[in-house]
Amino acid sequence: MEGNSGGGGGGADKGGGGERGGNDVELLCKTLQVEHKLFYFDLKENPRGRYLKISEKTSATRSTIIVPSSGISWFLDLFNYYVNSDEHDLFSKELQLDNKVFYFDIGENRRGRFLKVSEASVSRNRSTIIVPAGSTRDEGWEAFRNILADINEASRLFIMPNQQQSSEPSEHLVGLSDDVGAGFISGHKQPTSNSDLNVDRSVELPTQDEIGNMGVSKVIRVDQKRFFFDLGNNNRGHFLRISEVAGSDRSSIILPLSGLKQFHEIVGHFVEITKDLIEGMIGANVRTVDPPQR
């Protein structure tokens, strides 16, 4: 079994030029240098799903952990925790997802403080990366965190793999153990005020039922295409899924509700600057369709 590490099997790509699996599409690559270490971040996708490969490379060694896509935001949260917490309040953490467990441990030696992240899975040897805290305040962890944030953001924007994700964007995680307390996940969520949302004719507040159903809320037709707007909900919060359906192809973007207001503003901007262009078109080939109410 390939597990979820995708093609090539772990470490098999050493020296060889070729990717073995062939299936794995690279969506995003980033590198980060911390002291003399180089970290590679590769967001990849294969038919089994999406994952983030994080490799630590020093002159002689390389080690890699594989984070399922559902874990990326947890990694981000955890790194935020280690960056933001007081030095004395740092505890070890465990993160369990799919069939593996990630251990986060703080260490210190005369070179400084470091965060050890190791992945333990059933069948594979434990693999570990070690992220130096950095010489100035947490510059290593912080930089690492920033990259995770970028990737997490980018990952939502890539079209989901064609596996069905009827109601949730590939988030199946068992959970976070240990003393991950209040304030850890809570983070940065501003309550959305609907007073600023002047979305008339096409959006109404969904009823409880519809939210409960992750109900289909709106559909518009534009030429041959249909666009579905669905509110959804998972353990990371609420989101709006916008799907484009043409023929039998469907692709979606998942927009966390925290980004909806900006999204709305940007759409408004484009409506504004193209006003003259679209004036004559509205209603001609665009129809808003309300699903059966009640």
Place this chain on the structure above:
DNA sequence: GCGGCGC
């Protein structure tokens, strides 16, 4: 231009 990791 390190050094932690594993037993």
